[in-house]
Every structure is written in structure tokens, then in C-alpha cells.
Amino acid sequence: MAPLAIGIDVGGTQIRAALVAADGAVLDRLAVPTPATEGAAFVVARIAEAARSVAGDAPVIGIGLSAPGPLDAERGIALATPTIAGFVDFPLAAEVRAATGLPVALENDGIAAAIGEWRFGAGRGLANLVYVTVSTGIGGGVVVDDHVLRGRKGMAGHIGHMTVMRGGELCACGHHGCFEAHASGTAFLARARRLAAGRAGSALHAPGPALSGAAVFAAAAAGDALAEELVAEEAEMLGLGFASLLHLYSPDVLVMGGGMSAQFAALGPRIEAAVRRIAMPPFRDVPILPAALGDNSGLAGAGALAFERFGPGAG
Amino acid sequence: MAPLAIGIDVGGTQIRAALVAADGAVLDRLAVPTPATEGAAFVVARIAEAARSVAGDAPVIGIGLSAPGPLDAERGIALATPTIAGFVDFPLAAEVRAATGLPVALENDGIAAAIGEWRFGAGRGLANLVYVTVSTGIGGGVVVDDHVLRGRKGMAGHIGHMTVMRGGELCACGHHGCFEAHASGTAFLARARRLAAGRAGSALHAPGPALSGAAVFAAAAAGDALAEELVAEEAEMLGLGFASLLHLYSPDVLVMGGGMSAQFAALGPRIEAAVRRIAMPPFRDVPILPAALGDNSGLAGAGALAFERFGPGAG
Known part of the structure; x- marks a missing residue:
């Protein structure tokens, strides 16, 4: 049997694990809750459990581990993850390696997803790709001239924090x-709730704090004026x-992933129109596409990373 | 005699040419006015003349040509240079090659200067560098993981046009x-003139439209309150x-070049303070330095590019 890799995505809410083939195919997947408040040791134990569970008896070459930044990917350290207790200067790669006995490559989650879309998704075969995940926050990863940008401490591509x-x-x-x-799902929802509170005539007014992002898009599709404004602003x-x-x-x-990309049908044409207006002419024809792998971008990318580092041809 | 390269920097005001050694030494330099309104053929003739003049009888391997963007560096084409008439979809590299008989590598001026500072200046020996030229406009070039970012059409690093x-x-x-x-020399001066017009008590009020950027920095050093505000805002x-x-x-x-970097003594500590406050903690200790090669960064970088493409070891 051809060797496989384990791709793991550690988030503040879920730990997702998958068995990934060399061609990016996600063969098996599972998700377990992240014990985010219980401390780093519990998170590591849960990661190891998930890895064992998806691996079964398959021949596995190693683990690609995708986690939220900022982290020092070169040294395998979670520097200060706000959503997981104990992930402060925490040697995550070494701890997961110790718990599983497998080699571990740590990567920022935005970069891992960028690798997935570049190798197997919307950017396949291209030399230059920007991947942006628009979710509770905004992150991303960048490939330029067929090279995944890592930079000092592997921290390149912190797209969400440009002013x-x-x-x-x-x-x-x-x-x-x-x-x-200004543009994350969190920002979108906060703006929607704030404006809906003052707009009694809108379909968005009644739900109050229970208003969801999906409800805003549904109301916009049904012609609600406030919802349309909110979608246009986003x-x-x-x-x-x-x-x-x-x-x-x-x-x-430019590839857009994350929860907000579920609304790409509504957002895409408006985003393209804004880009065409704002960007300088030579940049206006760059396609803006939704992630082709959906929520598998990061798992496939983490798997690809493991193959690159620990696979048969790795140096 | 060891082979040399010609580095040329074509600007809207001046064409500068230099003979550059493989170690980045700028052996000979000249500057002539750019016939910016006379048409592209005149500019090419002037470039060829300058190249011949600096080369003399020296053994020359080729020309590295630095020019303002946006240009398609891969194909050697000036796409739409606002400051030089006729530089619209103009095959600059091919024309200079025809006029000189030498191979020509075209590069965005920000990227050429970044290469100069990376190879021979403030970023020597480092894997990751951002070079920003702050002058009438803002441009730049970027090196990540020991790789000069070029991207689609060689247009990466248009730093001045991030919102x-x-x-x-x-x-x-x-x-x-x-x-x-908001931050170019042009923007700084426009703000200074606007505010000085309404501030009769300031030393900046009298010069009116004749007010220079250097005068603002001099007045700030002498304690003028408006000038201090302007420098702090910049x-x-x-x-x-x-x-x-x-x-x-x-x-x-991060290396700062361009005309504004002449004021680095006044700006540097304030810039560092702002970066320390604004950037996320893991990014705060990155040094902000003035260009080490002064206005030779671009010429040395263009020379290095010629060596890379056409030198003894080039593939």
C-alpha cells in the first residue's frame, strides 16, 4: 500500500484529522472538540488520539499539523494562540511527536490551507497564489514564484492584520x-446586529442578538434593504x-476560503467589482475564486506538507 | 580584468548609470536628464549613450535596467509609466538591447534597490528583507526565504498601493x-503646506508654496510645534x-530608502515606536534601518541582477 500522511487541523473549537494520500485525496476524516480551556497537555492527548484513530493500520509517514498563529513554524512552537489555553511558547510539534512517535511538521493554518489549494485546488498548476480564509478572523497563506512564503519564524502572510x-x-x-x-465574519455579524437594532422595518430586526450571518445573506437574497447594504459593505x-x-x-x-466563502455566490461578483475599481489596471484581471477543496484545504495542505518533509523523496 | 556589469536606473527626472563590480562596488557613475516628454525613442537613445559612456573599454557582461512600475519584468515591458511619455506597453528591454548590443534584464526599481540592499547593504546575509523607498511616491521590493519576490508579470511588492x-x-x-x-514625500509636503498656510505663528508659514520638506525637518529640530506635529504624523x-x-x-x-530616508535620524525612533505599538508582539523586534547604500541601492542591485542573469556562472 502506498504510504499516507496524517493531516491535522487544530482550531479553537475543533481538532480535525484526516488520512491524506500523496495526490491530496482525503481518505478518512474525523473531528473532535478541542479541550481549549483544559490546558495544552489535554489538547496534545486529544490530537494524538485523533491521529491514531484516522491512521488505523495504514502505513503513515508523518503528521502535518496546522494550527492558528502566531506560531514559530520553523521551531514548531505555538507562540500565543488566543483561543487555546496553554498555547503560549508551547513546543507543540515536539509534544505531538512525543505522544505519537511520528515526525511532525507544524504550519500556520492559513499557510497549510494555501498549500492545499495550491497543490490540489483552485490554484493547481499556478506559480502565484494568495489564499485568504475569512472566518471568525482573517488569515491566509501566499505562494509566489512557486515558493510558499514563510519568512522570519515562518510568520509571513498574517493578512488579517494589515491596517x-x-x-x-x-x-x-x-x-x-x-x-x-473590518471584514471577518465576526465583524460582519457585529455590524449586522448593530444596524439591525436600529432598523425596525428590516427582516433583520426581530432576531436581535440571535441574528446569524446566514440569515443576513438569506434576507439580502429576498430583497431586504438593510441586508443588501450589509452584504454590499462586506x-x-x-x-x-x-x-x-x-x-x-x-x-x-486569489482564493477565498473560510466560513464566509459559503456565501461566495452573493459576495464574489461584488468583490470582483470592487477589486476592478480599486486595483491598478495591470492587476484588475486577476481571478477571485472560492476555495475548491472547501473545508478540506487545510487538511490536504497539512498532508502535502508531511509528504514534502517526511515522504519517500524528502531530503 | 574581471568582468563588470552596467547598472542603469531610469527615473522620471534622471537616467543614472554605473559600472558595477561583482561585489557590488559602484566603480563609475553618471547622471543625465531624462527626456521624459520627448518620447520613448529618445529615452532609449539616452540610456544607450549613458551605458556606452560608463562602460568605456571595460569588459561588460550586460545591463541591469531599473525602471518605475508598473512594468512586466518577465517580458521586459514598461506597461504604463506615468512619468515618462511613450512608456506604455513599450518593449524597453528589447529596445535597449538593440541600441547597445548588450543583453538587458529589466527590473522594477523598488525590486532592484531591494536586491542591492539585500546583497550588499543593510540586509546582507539575511534571508528576509522588505525594502521601502519613500520618495515622491512609495515603492519597494521584498525578499522572503532568500528569494526575491516577483510574482505574476514580476509585479509583486507594489507597496505604495496598499490601502x-x-x-x-x-x-x-x-x-x-x-x-x-498618506506617507510619501509628496504627501508629507502637501500636508505641511496646507497646515502651514493656516498657522501664522509657525516658522513654516512664511515660505508658503516654497516650503520644502527639509525645511520642515529643520524647523522641527529647532522646536517649531507645527513642524514637530508634521514629523510625528509622517x-x-x-x-x-x-x-x-x-x-x-x-x-x-525592514530597510527604508528614498529621499525621505535622508531624515531617518529624526523619523527612525518615532517609526520604531509606532511599529512597536501597532504590530503584534512577535513582530515588534524587527529592526527598521535606513538604506546602507544610499542612492546607490538601485544601481548596485541592477548590476547584481545583470551578474545573476548574464555573468560567468549564469544558467
Whole structure:
């Protein structure tokens, strides 16, 4: 049997694990809750359990581990993960290696997903790709000239924390005006709830704090004026940030993943229109596409990383 | 005699040419005015003349040609240079090659200067560098993981056109809120003149439209309150943009060049303070340094590019 890799994505809510083939196929998957408040040792134990469970008796070459930044991917250390207790200067790769007996390559979750889309998804065969995950936060990963950007401590591509509006909304990082603070799913929902509270005529008014992002998109599709404004504003902010990313990295394609990309049918054309208006002419024809692998981008990318580091041809 | 390269920097005002050694030494230099309004053929003739003049009888392997973007560096084409008439979809590299009989490598001026600082200047020996030129506009070039970022059409690193303030100042590119529109030398001077007009008590009031950027820094050093405000604001905007660049590229060092870097003694500490406040903790210790090669960064970088493409060891 051809060797397989284990791809694991550690998030603040879930730990997801998969058996990944060399061609990116996700053969088996499972998800367990992250014991995010119980301490790092519990998280490591849960990761090892999930790895054993998906591996079964398959021949496994190693683990690609995708985790939220900021982390020092070179040294395998979680530096200060806000969503998981104990992930502060924590030697995550070494601990998972000790718990599983398998070699472990740690990667920022945005970069892992970028690798997945580049190798097997919307950017396959292209030399230049920017992947942006728009979810509770905004993260990403970048490939330029067929090279995955890592940079000092493997921290390149912290896309969510470029400032798009000086003095703008307060971000979770403590600074004002970050892309994440204006265009993430969290920002979208906060804006929707704030404006809905004052707009009694809108379909969004009644749900109050129970208003969901999906409900806003549904109301926009049904013609609710406030919902349409909110969707237009979200697309405008995404387009503004994406245009900056085109200027900064000059990709062949910009791929959008994360929870918000489920609404790509509504957002995509508006994002493209904003990019065409904002970007300089030579950058305007770059396609903006939804992630082709859906929520498997990160698992497939983590698997690819394990093959690259520990596979038959690895040096 | 060891072979030499010709480095040429074509700007809207001047064409500068130099004979460059393999170790980056700039052996001979000249500058002639750019016939910017006379048409592309005149510019090419002037470039060829300058190349012949610096080369003399030296053994020359080729020309590295640095020019303002946007240009398609891969294909050697100036796409739409606003400051030089006729540089629209113009095959600059091929024309200079025809006029000189030498092989020509075209590069964006920001990237050429980044290569110079990386190979021979403030970033020597480091794997990750962001170079930002702050002058009439803002441009730059980026090295990540020992690789010069080029991207699609060689257009990566258009740093001046990331949006830092949605709805902010109008930029030369037509969009509002670009980094260049808020932090370039042009933006600094425009702000100074605007504010000085209304501040009769300031030393900056009298010169009116004749007010220079250097005069603002001199007045700030002498304690003029308005001048101090202007310098502080410039440093804040630069720090804001630089912090974004740290998050996006994760460099080991950020190098500032261009005319504004002549004021680095006054700006540097304030820029560092802004970056320390704005950037996420793992990015705060990245040094912000002035260009070590001064206005030779681009010439040395263009020379290095010629050696890389056409030198003894080139493939």
C-alpha cells in the first residue's frame, strides 16, 4: 500500500484529522472538540488520539499539523494562540511527536490551507497564489514564484492584520483598523446586529442578538434593504483588502476560503467589482475564486506538507 | 580584468548609470536628464549613450535596467509609466538591447534597490528583507526565504498601493487611501503646506508654496510645534504601513530608502515606536534601518541582477 500522511487541523473549537494520500485525496476524516480551556497537555492527548484513530493500520509517514498563529513554524512552537489555553511558547510539534512517535511538521493554518489549494485546488498548476480564509478572523497563506512564503519564524502572510483603515474598528489584536476587524465574519455579524437594532422595518430586526450571518445573506437574497447594504459593505471591505493583496504579492489567482466563502455566490461578483475599481489596471484581471477543496484545504495542505518533509523523496 | 556589469536606473527626472563590480562596488557613475516628454525613442537613445559612456573599454557582461512600475519584468515591458511619455506597453528591454548590443534584464526599481540592499547593504546575509523607498511616491521590493519576490508579470511588492485608510487621501493611482497617498514625500509636503498656510505663528508659514520638506525637518529640530506635529504624523503613517508589511512578509529587517530616508535620524525612533505599538508582539523586534547604500541601492542591485542573469556562472 502506498504510504499516507496524517493531516491535522487544530482550531479553537475543533481538532480535525484526516488520512491524506500523496495526490491530496482525503481518505478518512474525523473531528473532535478541542479541550481549549483544559490546558495544552489535554489538547496534545486529544490530537494524538485523533491521529491514531484516522491512521488505523495504514502505513503513515508523518503528521502535518496546522494550527492558528502566531506560531514559530520553523521551531514548531505555538507562540500565543488566543483561543487555546496553554498555547503560549508551547513546543507543540515536539509534544505531538512525543505522544505519537511520528515526525511532525507544524504550519500556520492559513499557510497549510494555501498549500492545499495550491497543490490540489483552485490554484493547481499556478506559480502565484494568495489564499485568504475569512472566518471568525482573517488569515491566509501566499505562494509566489512557486515558493510558499514563510519568512522570519515562518510568520509571513498574517493578512488579517494589515491596517485597511487607520483609526478604524478595534481588532482582537489590540490595534485599530485591521482587515480582520473590518471584514471577518465576526465583524460582519457585529455590524449586522448593530444596524439591525436600529432598523425596525428590516427582516433583520426581530432576531436581535440571535441574528446569524446566514440569515443576513438569506434576507439580502429576498430583497431586504438593510441586508443588501450589509452584504454590499462586506464585499466592499473584502475587495479593498484583496486589491491590496494583489498589489503586494501579484498572484495569478486569489482564493477565498473560510466560513464566509459559503456565501461566495452573493459576495464574489461584488468583490470582483470592487477589486476592478480599486486595483491598478495591470492587476484588475486577476481571478477571485472560492476555495475548491472547501473545508478540506487545510487538511490536504497539512498532508502535502508531511509528504514534502517526511515522504519517500524528502531530503 | 574581471568582468563588470552596467547598472542603469531610469527615473522620471534622471537616467543614472554605473559600472558595477561583482561585489557590488559602484566603480563609475553618471547622471543625465531624462527626456521624459520627448518620447520613448529618445529615452532609449539616452540610456544607450549613458551605458556606452560608463562602460568605456571595460569588459561588460550586460545591463541591469531599473525602471518605475508598473512594468512586466518577465517580458521586459514598461506597461504604463506615468512619468515618462511613450512608456506604455513599450518593449524597453528589447529596445535597449538593440541600441547597445548588450543583453538587458529589466527590473522594477523598488525590486532592484531591494536586491542591492539585500546583497550588499543593510540586509546582507539575511534571508528576509522588505525594502521601502519613500520618495515622491512609495515603492519597494521584498525578499522572503532568500528569494526575491516577483510574482505574476514580476509585479509583486507594489507597496505604495496598499490601502491604509479607506476613504483617505486621493492617490496618483486614482484610488483613495493608499500608503503612498498618506506617507510619501509628496504627501508629507502637501500636508505641511496646507497646515502651514493656516498657522501664522509657525516658522513654516512664511515660505508658503516654497516650503520644502527639509525645511520642515529643520524647523522641527529647532522646536517649531507645527513642524514637530508634521514629523510625528509622517512617522506615524510610516510606522502604520511598515507594521502591515511586517505582518504580510515577516522580514528579518525592514530597510527604508528614498529621499525621505535622508531624515531617518529624526523619523527612525518615532517609526520604531509606532511599529512597536501597532504590530503584534512577535513582530515588534524587527529592526527598521535606513538604506546602507544610499542612492546607490538601485544601481548596485541592477548590476547584481545583470551578474545573476548574464555573468560567468549564469544558467
